[in-house]
Amino acid sequence: MKKSILAAAALTAFAAAASAQSSVTVFGIVDQSINRIDNGGNTVTQVKSNQLASNRLGFRGTEDLGGGLKAGFWLEAGMDNENGGGAASGGLAFNRRSTVSLLGAFGEIRIGHDYTPQFWAPVVGDVNGANGLGAGLNLVDKNLGSSANTFVRANNQVEYFLPGGLGGLYGNFGISAGQNEAGNKHWSGRLGYGAGPVDVSVDYGQTKTDTSDDFKVFGVAGSYNFGVAALYGFYNQNKWGSAKQNSYGLSVGVPIGAGQFRAAYGHQTTSDSIRDGSSRLYSLEYVYSLSKMTSVYASYGRISNTDLSNFKVQGNGYDATGDVSSGYNAGIKVSF
Amino acid sequence: MKKSILAAAALTAFAAAASAQSSVTVFGIVDQSINRIDNGGNTVTQVKSNQLASNRLGFRGTEDLGGGLKAGFWLEAGMDNENGGGAASGGLAFNRRSTVSLLGAFGEIRIGHDYTPQFWAPVVGDVNGANGLGAGLNLVDKNLGSSANTFVRANNQVEYFLPGGLGGLYGNFGISAGQNEAGNKHWSGRLGYGAGPVDVSVDYGQTKTDTSDDFKVFGVAGSYNFGVAALYGFYNQNKWGSAKQNSYGLSVGVPIGAGQFRAAYGHQTTSDSIRDGSSRLYSLEYVYSLSKMTSVYASYGRISNTDLSNFKVQGNGYDATGDVSSGYNAGIKVSF
Amino acid sequence: MKKSILAAAALTAFAAAASAQSSVTVFGIVDQSINRIDNGGNTVTQVKSNQLASNRLGFRGTEDLGGGLKAGFWLEAGMDNENGGGAASGGLAFNRRSTVSLLGAFGEIRIGHDYTPQFWAPVVGDVNGANGLGAGLNLVDKNLGSSANTFVRANNQVEYFLPGGLGGLYGNFGISAGQNEAGNKHWSGRLGYGAGPVDVSVDYGQTKTDTSDDFKVFGVAGSYNFGVAALYGFYNQNKWGSAKQNSYGLSVGVPIGAGQFRAAYGHQTTSDSIRDGSSRLYSLEYVYSLSKMTSVYASYGRISNTDLSNFKVQGNGYDATGDVSSGYNAGIKVSF
Structure with missing residues (x-):
């Protein structure tokens, strides 16, 4: 879904003095759905973004520096299109990714605001990825009440990615000095193997909080594509002092014509005095591709929480504890 | 003014894996004027945006899905360029339009943040459109003090547009669940006929407010192009409980060489205990087109208010009650 | 660094009705560095933008109107890419430049948010320009505690630029009614001569403040390129009532292969009861160009302050008074 067109380089009067060898790709996703969400018995009809894929507008490019070396940049903003919003917090900001990279035979060095390596297990180990009513990610507590702000992305990050051509091995490591701030100072790593129908990966990370306890993430994910169906699974554990959450998901994607049928099951258990409880997720979705770029979809999701757990298929302004x-x-x- | 260039699709090393059949158009308007505004005897010289057309930066595109079906997206942000601003409220946001569409022989289904159908009478029924010192829209009270926030645009809107080829008939209908919020929950519709020199339309809409009374809009507009001159007229009525505003405008556009001379008259009457009053608008404008894309203009506008009416040709920080x-x-x- | 590619005009189904003679250039800079900054003995490691050049994303274009006349627009936003930010203040905004222009044999008339003419002496008279640990601009007090907000840029500005072809003479003059607000109401001018290896310029400006005293800026800058090295120097004086700051800088750039070695010295003296003091700046930098568009760099800078002076090579959350x-x-x- 990140594939897109390029703005072609062209010389005009205005650019007469320009070197004009670079290029910038403008890319994006606009996804809008009509949702009917019932949380704790309170039902709201809503138009929402991000239900099949995260809405975004971006600018990116690479420059070939010769000798196998490349430089690249990537600016990607989230959008709440149903409200005419830029990013959720107001104006357009490159809050999804905002990086500069140097790439070569050695791999990639990437600097800026980016996903953390620790994020990926619940995403790549789920047929739903990170989006929708049925995503296993809906069950993951992203900070357990700590000040950690890095489960998904981190500011001020310096990352290293392994190069391709390692026989299916891939991985990256990121460290964020976070200007030394609690909640932002972070490191994490990820290692995986993908070849043919199989893909497996593990990740681990730590983030400094405003207590003496780091927020710690461990995840493992796998998928196998049998052709008639692809199976996905993940396990994720988040810890902060005595608070701990275990979550896992199992899901399947079945190609049907130009579409895909998806079913998912997920479960989480939280051990923590103020958020003790467990939750169970079921979901069904059908995605029909009108083209490579355009899809329509319909889905159903259900999370049942016990005790103090309060996970939702989608927020609607009401509680589901x-x-x-x-x-x-x-x-x-x-x-x- | 929304016509613009396309970023051409091109294959490069970076896009080698991309399908590259889509395209995105970057478009916009930058309009800056020097204004001298006197409100209630207090005069301010100002540089302002939006005086001939609303400043904007946008990204849009359509994809042909085959079988007469198309998908489209439209992201359009307002800009206060005199302040280096993005949208009026701070950073760039797609506050003018932010939609995804499915188009076909059936018409268009459009989802997101967009104009409401009820908005158009004072705009299409005025040679000045929505902009400038002389626009009849300057006389329209957009909520009569209610919490309605939908006179111009609505969030979370699902719209249906009639297809072309109906012998000049056009129309659209929009409904906004508005996440069930007062001020945002809305529906409105518009029906019109345009063929050759004539264009007429009516619109009606209702918005839920934080009282038991809906905010209601009714408008009718017409124009006729005689060649040597085009005549425009509109009538608009907004109601909320016992508060009511009637406004109308009459205007003319006369082509002179590469330019157009515009004259307008408008009037409003408000019946409401805290905003009772009436207003009269006169305006003159000359717009000279340096090209299809670039125009220069000069204009004069005057609104005289009675009683509690406080309408302005342009805000300048002072009152004109x-x-x-x-x-x-x-x-x-x-x-x- | 402002040279970039053009989005080529192309006719597609979507643009069939478009005139398509215009063009828009998408351009930008993403600059990220790893900094180790010690202010007053407190050291912070940080990832930062803007250390060799100011991060930006922009949209610009010109249209040939015939008869030697052109129209142009320029929208340029700053970015704090290390935080995924748009502009420093939140979402993306065209806070670096946001203008519309009319250009011809007479020169250029430019309207909107832009640099002030008074800004340039410490920038063009320094091998480091406006960026980095070693920039002489780091020593310039931009308002001396006054409400003036125009040292670098001004809102609501109307500018006139001399045309080219005046035998090396260049200059511009700007006036900002500033909607009559203290801190924003401003005028300034700049005159220079550049031919072959030599470039000299002077600037002067005044800004209305919330006291009876205007904030006044005077600057002079010069550079001479000997080939084996280029020398730069500037002098800047800012005044507001009894408060006064004199600053100057001397710097050199030596081409070494595909790179440039830079050394700079700067000094400031402030006479003002609440900010009395002086400061001395030394810096070294090496910039290596991987291509015309991509550079890597490393630098060292040091400012020693006396008395109440508190200038920094880079902020890190700590004081250096x-x-x-x-x-x-x-x-x-x-x-x-």
């Missing part, structure tokens, strides 16, 4: 969150939706996603 | 607001300006508009 | 601010960094800058 120890209760059920469920919903269905239908939407369209256009990529460019 | 029961007083006169007048001003003149000269500016340049560049489209791309 | 009457103390030393020093640091080193290494980074990469990609232009597009």
